[in-house]
Amino acid sequence: GAGVSQSPSNKVTEKGKDVELRCDPISGHTALYWYRQRLGQGLEFLIYFQGNSAPDKSGLPSDRFSAERTGESVSTLTIQRTQQEDSAVYLCASSPRVSGYSYNEQFFGPGTRLTVL
Amino acid sequence: AQKITQTQPGMFVQEKEAVTLDCTYDTSDPSYGLFWYKQPSSGEMIFLIYQGSYDQQNATEGRYSLNFQKARKSANLVISASQLGDSAMYFCAMRELSQGGSEKLVFGKGTKLTVNP
Numbered sequence: 001g002a003g004v005s006q007s008p009s010n011k012v013t014e015k016g017k018d019v020e021l022r023c024d025p026i027s028g029h030t031a032l033y034w035y036r037q038r039l040g041q042g043l044e045f046l047i048y049f050q051g052n053s054a055p056d057k058s059g060l061p062s063d064r065f066s067a068e069r070t071g072e073s074v075s076t077l078t079i080q081r082t083q084q085e086d087s088a089v090y091l092c093a094s095s096p097r098v099s100g101y102s103y104n105e106q107f108f109g110p111g112t113r114l115t116v117l
Numbered sequence: 118a119q120k121i122t123q124t125q126p127g128m129f130v131q132e133k134e135a136v137t138l139d140c141t142y143d144t145s146d147p148s149y150g151l152f153w154y155k156q157p158s159s160g161e162m163i164f165l166i167y168q169g170s171y172d173q174q175n176a177t178e179g180r181y182s183l184n185f186q187k188a189r190k191s192a193n194l195v196i197s198a199s200q201l202g203d204s205a206m207y208f209c210a211m212r213e214l215s216q217g218g219s220e221k222l223v224f225g226k227g228t229k230l231t232v233n234p
Contacts, residue, residue: 033221042121042208042224043162048217055217089160095220103150103169103212104220108162 002026004094004109012115013082021077021112025094032075033106034067037089046090049075050097082116089113119144119213123225130199131233137184138194138228140209150212151192152222153183157205165207168192199232206230 005024013019025032031050035043048056049069060066064083069075079086093106120143130136142151153165168176168183176183184193196203206229210222 031218031220033219035222040226042226043210043222045221045223048215048219048221050217050219053217056215056219056221058215059221091162093162097218103152103167105164105167106220106222107164108154111160113160 004092004107006090006092006109006112008112009110010113010115012117014117015084016081018078018080019082019114021079021090021114023075023077023092023094023109025073025075025092026096026107028072029094029096029107030072031095031097031104031106032069033093033095034075034077035091035093037091037111039088043091046077079114082114084116087114087116119146119149119211119223121209121211121223121225123209123228125228126226127229127231129231129233130196132201133198135195135197136199136230138196138207138209138230140192140194140225142190142192142209142211144190144211146214151183151185152210152212153181153192153194154208154210155203155205156208156227162208166194196230201232201234204230204232 034046045059064080067077089111091111092109095104149170151168155163182195206227209225
């Protein structure tokens with residue numbers, strides 16, 4: 001079946017502009033995560049969705065970052081008034097959240113590479 | 118807060134030999150899970166192996182095995198019979214349980230593995 005998809009794959013924007021990044025999770029996956037990966041670094045957690053609610057937003061770096069999710073489907077990460085330090089790869093992951101399992105694997109999308117000039 | 122440390126920025130191995138990638142972790146939770154992911158140059162995150170803190174045996178998946186030493190808080194990845202396609206970044210991660218059922222992953226900075234022919 002189809003995996004997690006993200007669009008656009010690359011985005012170049014000017015400082016101060018707003019950007020929207022899209023994630024299409026695997027069908028039926030109720031959990032959705034956004035991560036950020038700066039150059040040469042590991043992934044940093046941003047936000048977690050269960051269905052269309054976001055009970056864990058603890059990783060959002062500032063109020064310029066927001067995200068929403070439509071039901072158990074598409075999620076959009078919005079960055080307002082972009083800054084150069086926002087340049088990174090933004091990855092989305094979805095998970096089935098099956099109870100009773102020892103762990104729920106997160107399936108990652110290919111990421112969106114954001115460059116802020 | 119949980120923390121993952123990967124002390125090897127880069128590792129080299131000859132094709133067909135085994136290699137060990139180091140990972141140490143810090144947590145006060147008695148129940149935790151450890152993951153290894155592979156990230157090729159194309160950027161996708163590929164799940165390799167999982168180890169639960171209460172698992173009695175070290176995890177194995179094909180050529181991948183996890184050398185789990187709980188008292189030392191280490192979870193090293195062993196790749197046997199290295200192949201050229203194993204050249205990639207490797208990330209160790211720990212599951213952190215949080216609000217609303219979040220199972221966010223905390224990542225180390227990664228190790229770049231190069232397999233030489």
